[in-house]
Amino acid sequence: QLQLQESGPGLVKPSETLSLTCTVSGGSISSSSYYWGWIRQPPGKGLEWIGSIYYSGSTYYNPSLKSRVTISVDTSKNQFSLKLSSVTAADTAVYYCAEAPSGSRAHLGWGQGTLVTVSS
């Protein structure tokens, strides 16, 4: 079974870029069997899909975040990454990386989540 682990700074200053990485173990990130996504959860609030990337490299982003989001894959490290630019306090959240079997959008595997706080 796949295991996912988020990593990155826990504190980001307003207007800067949030960068997180998800390391995948137990399977290949370039496999056509999965697609990879980022989901966030502000403190005390619900889940918000940020975006996803397929093994082909195709990306899909939440329209409300699209202008600020980039998701990419590093096959040499079996990782995928999230960059969110021009952050504000509203971007403070627990960020999860997740995977879904290809052909489904059901997120079966999740990382444990990492809290990112936007503050000066």
Added chain:
Amino acid sequence: QSVLTQPPSVSGAPGQRVTISCTGSSSNIGAGYDVHWYQQLPGTAPKLLIYGNSNRPSGVPDRFSGSKSGTSASLAISGLQAEDEADYYCQSYDSSLSGSVVFGGGTKLTVL
């Protein structure tokens, strides 16, 4: 405002059956896209509970069941147990939002 609407809270006594609704529209659930359900225990990552409207991943008890009709879906939990107290989220896909995955706002289940 979430694209998918869930009741903020539901409650039930141990042993009872509760249902959680997830209401969408013609561009998501009503368009035939699958609904998935997640359980989130306090302080933990969400766990997939139901996929493809009514299928349970390996290890999920058959006390949990899902259904879909028209523009809505439901999660039913029978034989309620104390450990079922958690937040529950539905998820689908919306064709009007550039290929977006959409979540419901979440429902807090309290076991009385």
